[in-house]
Amino acid sequence: MSRVQNAVIGSVRTVVGWLPERWLPGGSPDPLIGRHGEVGRQLGHLDGPLKVTGAARFAAEVPLEQLCHAALVHSPVARGRIATLDTRAAEAAPGVVLVLTHRTMPRLEPVPLISITNMTAVGNSALPILQDPEIRYNGQVVALVLAETPQQADFAASLIDISYDEAPARTRFEAAKPQARTPASILVERNEEAVGDAEAALRQSAFQVDAIYTTPGHNHAAIEPHAVTAAWTGDRLVLHDATQAIAPTAAALAKLFDIRREDVRVLSPFVGGGFGAKGFWDHHVLAVAAARLVRRPVRLVLSREAVFRMVGGRSPTEQRVALAAEAGGRFTALIHTGYSVMPPYGACPEQYTLGSRALYRAQNVRFGQKHLDLDVVPNTYMRAPGEAVGSFALESAVDELAHQMSMDPIELRLRNDPEVHPLSGIPFSQRALAEAYRQGAEAFGWAARNATPRTRREGEWLLGMGCATGSFPYVRMPAGAVRIRLTRDGRASVACSAQDMGMGTATVQSQHAADRLGLPLAAVSFEMGDSDLPPAPMAGGSGQTVSIVAAVAAAATKLTGELLRLAGNASPLAGLRAGEVRLQEGGLVSLADPARRDSFDAILSRAGREDITVTESAAAPLEMFKYAMQSQSANFCDLRVSAVTGEIRITRLLGVFDVGTILNPRTAASQLRGGMIMGLGMALSEEVLFDERSGRIMNAGLADYHIPAHLDIPEIDVRWTGIPDPRSPLGARGIGEIAITGVAAAIANAVFNATGTRLRDLPLTLDKLLEEEGA
Amino acid sequence: MAISINGRDVALPDDPRVSLADLLRDDLHLTGTKIGCNQGGCGACTVLLDGARVLSCLTLAVQAEGRRVTTIEGLAEADQLHPLQAAFIAQDGFQCGYCTPGQICAAEALLRELAEGLPSYVTADITAPAPLSAEEIRERMSGNLCRCGAHPGIVAAILQVAEERAA
Numbered sequence: 001m002s003r004v005q006n007a008v009i010g011s012v013r014t015v016v017g018w019l020p021e022r023w024l025p026g027g028s029p030d031p032l033i034g035r036h037g038e039v040g041r042q043l044g045h046l047d048g049p050l051k052v053t054g055a056a057r058f059a060a061e062v063p064l065e066q067l068c069h070a071a072l073v074h075s076p077v078a079r080g081r082i083a084t085l086d087t088r089a090a091e092a093a094p095g096v097v098l099v100l101t102h103r104t105m106p107r108l109e110p111v112p113l114i115s116i117t118n119m120t121a122v123g124n125s126a127l128p129i130l131q132d133p134e135i136r137y138n139g140q141v142v143a144l145v146l147a148e149t150p151q152q153a154d155f156a157a158s159l160i161d162i163s164y165d166e167a168p169a170r171t172r173f174e175a176a177k178p179q180a181r182t183p184a185s186i187l188v189e190r191n192e193e194a195v196g197d198a199e200a201a202l203r204q205s206a207f208q209v210d211a212i213y214t215t216p217g218h219n220h221a222a223i224e225p226h227a228v229t230a231a232w233t234g235d236r237l238v239l240h241d242a243t244q245a246i247a248p249t250a251a252a253l254a255k256l257f258d259i260r261r262e263d264v265r266v267l268s269p270f271v272g273g274g275f276g277a278k279g280f281w282d283h284h285v286l287a288v289a290a291a292r293l294v295r296r297p298v299r300l301v302l303s304r305e306a307v308f309r310m311v312g313g314r315s316p317t318e319q320r321v322a323l324a325a326e327a328g329g330r331f332t333a334l335i336h337t338g339y340s341v342m343p344p345y346g347a348c349p350e351q352y353t354l355g356s357r358a359l360y361r362a363q364n365v366r367f368g369q370k371h372l373d374l375d376v377v378p379n380t381y382m383r384a385p386g387e388a389v390g391s392f393a394l395e396s397a398v399d400e401l402a403h404q405m406s407m408d409p410i411e412l413r414l415r416n417d418p419e420v421h422p423l424s425g426i427p428f429s430q431r432a433l434a435e436a437y438r439q440g441a442e443a444f445g446w447a448a449r450n451a452t453p454r455t456r457r458e459g460e461w462l463l464g465m466g467c468a469t470g471s472f473p474y475v476r477m478p479a480g481a482v483r484i485r486l487t488r489d490g491r492a493s494v495a496c497s498a499q500d501m502g503m504g505t506a507t508v509q510s511q512h513a514a515d516r517l518g519l520p521l522a523a524v525s526f527e528m529g530d531s532d533l534p535p536a537p538m539a540g541g542s543g544q545t546v547s548i549v550a551a552v553a554a555a556a557t558k559l560t561g562e563l564l565r566l567a568g569n570a571s572p573l574a575g576l577r578a579g580e581v582r583l584q585e586g587g588l589v590s591l592a593d594p595a596r597r598d599s600f601d602a603i604l605s606r607a608g609r610e611d612i613t614v615t616e617s618a619a620a621p622l623e624m625f626k627y628a629m630q631s632q633s634a635n636f637c638d639l640r641v642s643a644v645t646g647e648i649r650i651t652r653l654l655g656v657f658d659v660g661t662i663l664n665p666r667t668a669a670s671q672l673r674g675g676m677i678m679g680l681g682m683a684l685s686e687e688v689l690f691d692e693r694s695g696r697i698m699n700a701g702l703a704d705y706h707i708p709a710h711l712d713i714p715e716i717d718v719r720w721t722g723i724p725d726p727r728s729p730l731g732a733r734g735i736g737e738i739a740i741t742g743v744a745a746a747i748a749n750a751v752f753n754a755t756g757t758r759l760r761d762l763p764l765t766l767d768k769l770l771e772e773e774g775a
Numbered sequence: 776m777a778i779s780i781n782g783r784d785v786a787l788p789d790d791p792r793v794s795l796a797d798l799l800r801d802d803l804h805l806t807g808t809k810i811g812c813n814q815g816g817c818g819a820c821t822v823l824l825d826g827a828r829v830l831s832c833l834t835l836a837v838q839a840e841g842r843r844v845t846t847i848e849g850l851a852e853a854d855q856l857h858p859l860q861a862a863f864i865a866q867d868g869f870q871c872g873y874c875t876p877g878q879i880c881a882a883e884a885l886l887r888e889l890a891e892g893l894p895s896y897v898t899a900d901i902t903a904p905a906p907l908s909a910e911e912i913r914e915r916m917s918g919n920l921c922r923c924g925a926h927p928g929i930v931a932a933i934l935q936v937a938e939e940r941a942a
């Protein structure tokens with residue numbers, strides 16, 4: 001599969017490279033780029049009133065008659081078999097409707113895994129779900145109880161008596177290394193890449209850094225736990241879900257339960273945070289199967305512990321970054337390799353070396369990742385998969401090298417800023433990292449930094465500043481359709497099965513549709529969150545916004561053609577083709593002669609129509625292959641470290657983002673700040689504590705897995721270059737993930753500047769600092 | 776005996792294991808109160824019990840007998856948003872909105888605590904009334920987690936209302 005992927009991607013790049021630009025999406029820039037309209041305006045979330053009053057209904061909040069509630073039982077062992085299983089007490093407990101185990105669960109095929117070649121595949125795990133007595137990881141679901149109330153279900157679940165024949169399990173990171181696998185590809189990139197002899201160059205260079213950086217497992221920790229409410233009527237299924245993948249979930253369930261796709265409806269109008277976690281997991285299958293068996297609606301809400309134990313998080317990583325430079329600062333070698341956990345039944349490699357491939361020019365390079373096969377819940381994508389942890393390693397190493405060379409770390413970065421993609425030689429569509437650093441350094445007051453560590457002090461507090469680059473690739477999904485319905489009174493409704501985990505999908509898409517269709521914002525509505533609507537791609541890779549924008553643009557073009565056809569010979573526009581008019585001010589206007597126009601009302605009235613509806617899909621995202629499309633950011637941190645306790649407190653964070661057009665400065669700033677805050681958590685406190693003896697996550701709760709709280713959060717300044725990407729729809733590149741990248745390195749670099757101690761292991765906790773200083 | 780919930784008398788549940796959060800959400804369909812962890816770790820379930828904030832996931836419904844519960848649904852006056860609700864919108868104090876009702880209920884209680892001069896961990900002089908500051912708000916809101924990172928907007932919204940009330 002991976003080799004096939006490499007070949008497919010490789011040949012697409014070659015063919016697309018030959019094609020003339022104007023044949024490609026993005027070949028001629030989107031005409032809306034730079035046009036002042038609704039896009040670019042500050043607009044609050046349209047669903048704000050629903051959210052602040054508590055009226056927004058999430059997946060576990062839909063009232064249904066005859067509803068029963070589910071509770072789960074998890075395996076406390078990592079490998080083995082169920083030896084004895086006694087469900088009698090549970091079945092006899094008050095209110096119990098059903099006990100489901102591997103003995104009673106209907107036989108089902110495994111769920112097809114997420115892949116780039118099948119957009120309807122959403123599985124995060126290929127393991128069987130209650131199909132046999134095998135235990136494959138600690139936390140695996142071994143039973144489900146349905147009862148009239150959640151209290152009865154929880155109690156009955158505690159009565160299920162199970163004993164296990166334990167088998168040896170692979171739960172140790174270090175011990176798994178000798179059997180590590182080297183995959184052929186990581187997502188759409190070839191895994192192992194080498195130019196020249198990086199090891200030799202490393203040995204021969206005047207300056208070099210060669211270090212191991214480690215990052216622990218992370219949990220998405222969305223505040224809304226995963227939840228589904230499943231209701232069957234005959235062979236038709238309605239699922240109220242909290243998901244980032246509405247249409248793919250509907251397709252997967254139809255296939256799994258052998259019903260027609262149109263007989264499944266997945267509704268997910270509000271999602272209480274996703275960050276990659278709200279994909280397709282075992283609870284979907286369990287709830288839907290149970291509801292079918294009892295012919296009653298079933299609600300399954302994961303306990304917070306279950307969110308940690310049966311939904312994967314970000315894999316731990318151990319990364320080697322080696323960097324060498326000649327005296328002038330030019331990189332002579334860049335090596336980025338390492339290990340992460342990726343069981344063969346998972347789908348989501350942690351692509352921590354991919355960012356490094358695009359960020360710097362070096363004469364000799366080597367990249368490659370190895371997967372460790374452990375018996376654990378399969379890891380999945382979490383905000384900025386790869387780049388979030390990869391940038392910590394790479395950008396710490398750059399800072400180490402700059403210090404060694406007594407060079408300003410910004411200067412060192414800019415001396416190695418590439419003009420074209422360093423590996424492929426493909427031109428960047430737009431890249432202004434230098435500008436981001438210029439703006440950032442000025443706004444932050446970088447000049448005040450003292451390059452010599454441990455020189456600024458206020459009482460017990462050592463003060464330090466650091467910076468680091470963040471990056472994330474542009475992604476537009478190769479799928480997605482929208483429907484536009486335009487009525488005579490000049491109102492449009494745009495619809496697709498888009499997701500909103502808090503980004504403001506409907507808000508921004510309404511702004512876009514208003515501009516695209518030439519209507520005022522108030523005349524546009526955006527429907528989403530429902531798999532009965534034309535299928536949108538999943539919300540991932542920071543790619544949902546541009547994917548939908550491209551589909552809306554395609555549908556608007558089709559609408560223009562249909563309107564011209566309806567307008568007929570009586571129209572002032574008679575004889576013009578779709579490319580010669582545009583949608584503007586509630587009608588069609590000739591591009592060449594703006595006096596020639598025809599209103600929607602007039603066109604539809606003459607045709608005797610009340611409305612017109614078109615559905616269209618976006619063109620394939622070939623621009624991603626013709627150009628290197630990458631966002632980047634400059635992160636700055638100002639902090640203080642207690643010389644007594646080693647406690648680290650962040651004073652300020654600043655990020656300047658080079659991410660193309662900002663579609664809504666208000667929601668964008670909010671999302672970018674949120675990403676930086678997650679980066680702060682990753683730097684200072686977040687760590688899944690994994691007991692390597694038992695394979696059990698020890699801190700499966702929000703009291704023990706420490707995400708940043710209000711008092712941890714400093715002043716955060718976010719800015720952007722605002723330079724549109726000429727090759728992407730609206731000139732935008734996506735902002736959901738980049739803001740977490742580079743933050744942890746900026747903080748680690750500031751800790752070094754404050755203390756003179758280099759920490760290479762996240763999170764940067766005071767015990768590590770004191771231990772290093774004592775050493 | 777009953778519980779007064781948003782001014783309406785509600786019978787106690789038959790099952791004494793029912794938490795206040797479950798009573799609100801499952802029985803009364805007052806789903807504005809959220810459950811993020813069900814174990815006291817996140818603050819999403821914060822409601823007001825006789826005007827003071829409590830975690831409704833750690834409060835049994837029977838403990839609220841004879842007392843007044845106010846939830847997010849009970850804060851607004853008819854069609855008029857509560858000033859905190861309006862300020863959360865104005866300051867972008869949310870993204871996904873799941874932690875929001877808990878943040879707003881906690882903020883309402885916090886403003887009262889500040890008005891009463893109660894000190895906190897960051898109050899420098901605990902013999903004097905605690906000052907109104909972003910730092911005080913951050914400390915007093917730290918029991919309400921937000922994963923979307925809406926904290927700056929949340930603090931700005933609370934500060935805005937606190938200043939309006941002080942004026």
Ligand code: FES
Nearest residue numbers: 811813815818832
């Ligand atoms: S749900 Fe009550 S504190 Fe988290």
Ligand code: FES
Nearest residue numbers: 870874921922923
């Ligand atoms: S707004 Fe999403 S958790 Fe706070």
